[in-house]
Amino acid sequence: MANVQETAKDEPGFEPKIVAFLCKWCSSAGSDLAGVSRLQYPSNAVPITIMCSGSMSPMFVLSAFNKGADGVLVSGCHPGDCHYLKGNFYARRKIYLVQKLLQFIGLENDRFRMSWVSAAEGVKFAGVVDEFVKDVKKLGPQTRLKAKR
């Protein structure tokens, strides 16, 4: 297949593929609340519920980009609110490092994002996804780390 490295950005009708890793206790619950409240947001982000943002291995992020994700979102409990006491603090440090590395090798900043969304923040969850999808749309398809398949 041809190298699609430099595709024109802002493709019309481009629907980004986004993987959203949500911690079970806060962000997934917040996402449930968004549902219960019938808030509307774009359907691009497919949720994967993990136990805790602290269990977010950097491999998951890299692999998602390798498998063709246009954006990756990690969301956990606010600092101090972790269901597992401090998992999100470990996550914060690790995700910070992953983000710096991705930026350094030249992946666009807006493709990887972390947020704190509590179980009560359905509105915030919808907003985070909405904004992320908008930002990723502007960037066009992610070709830099995507495996040619």
Place this chain on the structure above:
Amino acid sequence: MIDVAAIKAHAKALLEKGTVRAVIGYRNSTAGLLAEPFVFTGPESVDDLIYGPSCVQNLALYLVNDKKERAHHKSDDARPVAVVAKGCDARAITVLLQEKHFLREAIHVIGVSCEGTGVVDTKKLARKLGGKHAVEIDFDGGEAFAVTTADGVQSLPAAEIMAERCLECRGAHPQLADIAFGEAKTDRALHTPFQAVKHKMKEEQDNRWSFWARQFDRCLRCYACRSVCPMCYCEECVVDSIQFAVLPDTTAEEKANRIKWIERSPNRSESAMYHMVRAIHLAGRCIDCAECERVCPVNIPLRLLNTRLEMEAFETFDYNPGSDMNAPTLTSSFKDTDPNSFIR
């Protein structure tokens, strides 16, 4: 100046008394200018031991290999092994001790101070010699290296042909040592640490990507970078294509369920994955011996990649790998004051 004779005498005495199993050090290589790591086991073999600017390799790796080999041969010789360690080698040993890879008492560290010396960068040397071929290199006082070519011996300023990591070294005098050789010279001119990383960070992101994409495209996946790294001591690497670490109780299910995070194909995306996973796994563990960059046959600037997160460890998290064998590691610890503003 390092008193090589004194190092030899010490090593010889250790082996004569039998207080150590072996001494890991350097000897002359038949393959070229650079020294060859060697495991000296008899007192008489120590006659071949050398120390000089050609001793570039990180000998901490050989402690790791020694552990593997002993496991293979089911060796029960409980005596420690001695190792010649420059500042960076000693830092690597500290990280390995921090990760409980060995017991402190199993290692006798023969520290060699690089303050005032450092090791050679063969590419810089080749540039300097402009086509002439160096066959020998030695210290020439504290500021210069004596280089022998077909035309004879010449003295070159050390700072001009020294490895970049030595110029930026923040711990040239081994902190971890049972005995240390070489002077503590504190007025050594240092380059600012992380200057190459910081320079690269100033580039436009798209240009940075073009740069790295070219590097990842060139990667051979010979895994020399992994193989030479003392921190890459995992039983099984994420890039290995089969289930590798197997115990008698490993089930068929476990063998079959190997995750293929990275394909073996040497193409851009897979090599990018490989190098990024390595960089992430080295965060807070890379002690900047730059061996990965030196051994790369196609010159991928791996030191640049791997020190990016070291810069964060040092500047953001106040974490200096290889400085404290009792501290928790970078990623298995946190502070309440860690950056938070990047999170929405």
Place this chain on the structure above:
Amino acid sequence: MTKRTGVFVCHCGNNIAATVDVARVAKEMGEVEGVIFSKDYVYMCSDPGQSTMANAIKDNKLDSVVVSCCSPTLHEKTFRDVTEEGGELNPYRCEIANIREQCAWVHKEKPKATEKALKITRAAIKRVQNNQSLTPIGVPVTRRVMVIGGGVAGIQAALDLANAGLQVVLVEKNPTVGGHMIQLSETFPTLDCSQCILSPKMVEVSKNKNIKLLTQAEVQEVSGFVGNFKVKVRQKAIYVDPEKCKICDDCAKVCPTVVPNEYDLNLTPRRAIFIPYAQAIPATYTLDESACLGLNPVVCGKCADVCEADAINYDMRPKTIVEEVGAIVVATGFDLYGKENLGEYGMGKYADVLDGLQFERLCSASGPTGGHVLRPSDHKEPKNVVFIQCAGSRDPESHCAYCSKICCMYTAKHATLYKHHVPDGQAYVFYIDIRSGGKGYEEFVQRSMERDEVMYLRGRVSKVYENNGSMIVKGVDTISGKNVEIEADMVVLALAMQPSKGTADVAKTLKIGRDKDGFLAEAHPKLRPVESVTAGIFLAGAAQAPKDIPETVCQASAAASKVIQLLSKDELMHSPAIAKVRLSHCTGCEMCVQACPYGAISLSGPNAKASVNDVLCEGCGTCQAVCLRAAIDVKNITQMQVHDMINACLGV
């Protein structure tokens, strides 16, 4: 990997089916590798739905099941029970794909929502196909309970638990139990005296051998998990030995410091050494450290000198008490909405603008005025009293968005009580709506209007201001459509209820969630209203939401019965979805040991490799993410499973 997966796609009536093409999901999932049965059904959680599932599992010998339906917080348990009981398959072979809250309800376009539902379901299939059968781990429980908060909710819960034979530690921040209820004069709709009905319960608390009461105490730290919590409580020094104190009041008489008495809402003074009120439990004087001249005989020491019982000891120090309990009930109660927020109603500016609790004290026989309604400013009987409802409630722009629920009733009560005290006076009530759902409530309000001739004005008050020495309440009567100005002798605000000040800290310490208004979050608003999201921690009273006394007592007893149920067995079942070490890959680097929030991992064995304590491990997976060697995984959400789920989400 399992080979015989079944997929059940729920329509949830139209809840899912309206936005997701459920038939297509069922059809396409039937084509996924390893799936041998796939079906959509209108209500999976209904009885016929459940039996369809059970039969399908048995008939097709399914070895793994995915139910595509609502959030797992709702029906994961339901469907795992069906899997186990009806399907005779290990319940951990069942996974939920949430296509309702996280898909159907948040998207409008059917094709897009369907695409997403396909990915979510496929990911769940990929996950379940690598699930293992697990058996819950039995953990011995501590058959003791901590109740935090000694208001009516805490008292009721503590008594119910103690009477069921459980040991209870009741922790109260203040010098006495009783909470806000003990400050009330009468209670609606029966108008029985609040103190008369609460005091016996307070006494029972002090007498019950199963209850250990810790007043002036606060929870500092909680560790452990359901069945086995370890709670660190800090108790202030009270400088009086309750065993010796004879409640003779000699000490207070000589105490030189006078401060406002918070139990009378600052309407009366008290001394630094005091008893909040006569019926206080524990029945003892207490020394207010912050008001005392210095806890130093050199400076003052009058109270100690005069105490014949020798009960006063200035050398007392705060204590840290560690209690081991199996469950915790949080009943930290409410506070009134900050008066400082309601400047427009003259609160804090005019002495005769009172809040509801202050008015209760004015009506109370034990209150500052001995049960006569008198104005704080001049001790005259007010002839015109204006009651303002929804002061701070139902005002999303500037105050609280929610309805405080009890104000309609207590305002009607206040107006009635006022008329009983001042028969020739006139009571006005500004209201938005009258919410009087409850047994005898509506009749009570009607009575206040008809028999007591309380004037109800539908509308908001814009401001309360002073004109020539009298207070004017300016508002609008939306029924007559006219602006109204009333010259009032007294104004009583029905302030909004909010969670008590300590609630936020307690929630943080216990790691239980709060909702957007700061009230404690229940595990499910309808089905699990007295449980927090954290197992073993239960909620009762106004800390969870505004509620009146009967509702509070109900919830307290409900929480108690939940605890009794929890602690009725010798063993609790601990989730078996915990971390497991791959010894072949572990190098013993100790990173997981350092990172584990529960101290559940240690190095062991001849090669010093990681080993997980099954009971301490909560399955959070922090270890999994710090391990560089993929040597530790959480069962049933392994890295392998997440990897497969990522692929499924990306269509790889």
Place this chain on the structure above:
Amino acid sequence: MTKTMAMEKMLNKADLAAWMGKLETHQLFAPMLEDEGVWNYAPVVKAADVALDQPNTVRPPKDFVFPQRETLYRFEQVRGEAPVLTETLPDPQPSVVFGVRPCDSRGLVRQDIVFTKEFDDPYFQGRRAKTIFVGQACKVPPSPNCFCNSVGGSPSSEDGLDLLMTELDGKYHVKAVTQRGADLLAKGGALFKEASASDKAAVAKAHESAKAHPQRPIKELGKVAGALKQNFDSKAWDEMAKACIGCGICTFLCPTCHCFDINDEVTCSSPCKGERVRTWDTCQFPDFTMHTSGHNPRETLGSRLRQRVCHKFQYFTENHDMPQCTGCGRCISLCPVGIDIVSVVERLGQP
């Protein structure tokens, strides 16, 4: 390749670009400077920039016939149906590779044996048939670790080449070794002059003088295989491999190494779709000989070093009557720790 009668011509150095310009039916490759000290074959963008007397490339030209990654076929299986396999035989554009050193072309001869003699590998052969290799005789050893003479080669060997070019004072002497080499030469037309007797004499002299340069010696090549066989159980293997880090540089960059691994790269799990892919592998990696049982017959570095050396100097010689090493010296020069195949053979491969 069939040999044809020798055709020897002369080309002005300045006309090299012009000749290249006439080869538009082929894609042209030549050594280019990729990075400091790293020469590698790259497509010729500007013929005028091509210089053929540079140090040898890091990657040998085996890539052209045995690429590091080769798709063997594509597969797709719809559930319940038989898998559908699609052939992916390579059909590359015809190409000409300039600047191939004689040691590397002798490497191609060994690749030919592996992929043609006992087993026909259509992927290799498909590429081999479309690739013309133009040799560049060495004037001086391009690396201090060269030892082509010691393993039966020479700086001007024609083995495996289609054309051999020898630089002579501003001119190239170009000799066609195969018919397709001759055809390629013919495309240059008038750019080429017939080599005179004196030209031929000069070339012979240049070849002689190149051969006379001192190189790393292996004294008795004929006895190496036997000696290695004798020394199979020597403890010296472990000792000499002490420094080895177990990377793949020596083998990946060897012009004769040809080991590969086969993996399925799945690109979609349902329906199951993907490619069966062959990638270079090396006996130096610990997982090369890993058994499913967990047993690894070559777990130690010493046993892996022995495999590399013995394969080159004993097993291949026994099977094909020639050592598998062509003396390019890459494995010595590029080894991160100075493992030196010549020293190893000197120590364990001599009677």
